[in-house]
Amino acid sequence: MLAQVRDTGWTHHVPRLMVLGNWALQHGYDPAAVTDWFHRSFVDGYDWVMVPNVIGMSQYADGGTMTTKPYTCGGAYLNRMSDLCRPCAYRPGDRTGERACPVTTGYWAFVHRHRELLAANHRTARTVGGLDRLDDLPEVLAAEAARGSAAP
Ligand code: SF4
Secondary structure, rough: HHHHHHHOOOOHHHHHHHHHHHHEEEOOHHHHHHHHHHHHHHHOHHHHHHHHHHHHHHHHOOOOOOOOOOOOOOHHHHHHHHHOOOOOOOOOOOOOOOOEOOHHHHHHHHHHHHHHHOOOOOOOOHHHHHHHOOOHHHHHHHHHHHHHOOOO
């Protein structure tokens, strides 16, 4: 996907949000830097495209003005919504183990990090309930930290 952006300056709206934006959000990238990257990398990198889509929808960096919840998901959702996971070495539903999906571990680490905010939002409160039912959360967080991609 990054190769497609490099070579063509474009990728579809959904991979922009669900893959590239999702990864940046999960790992706590600076929203201004992410927006700058989108601006410079995409053929449609205009303010009217990037400000609402990256700052608002993708990074939830406008205080929730545009969307009612952060736009993030784990690998299982990506697997349902795309054919990206079929050839992947990771398994979208695995949270731990050698083939644990980094998008899934990143998702749960994100929910854990922002649990207070997400618990107070009626659209994401159930997600926090799901987090509380994970009996392998310590291992998930350790795997995320070991991968070196955990947000501070
Ligand atoms: S299984 Fe692979 S392609 Fe699917 S979300 Fe995880 S890392 Fe991405």
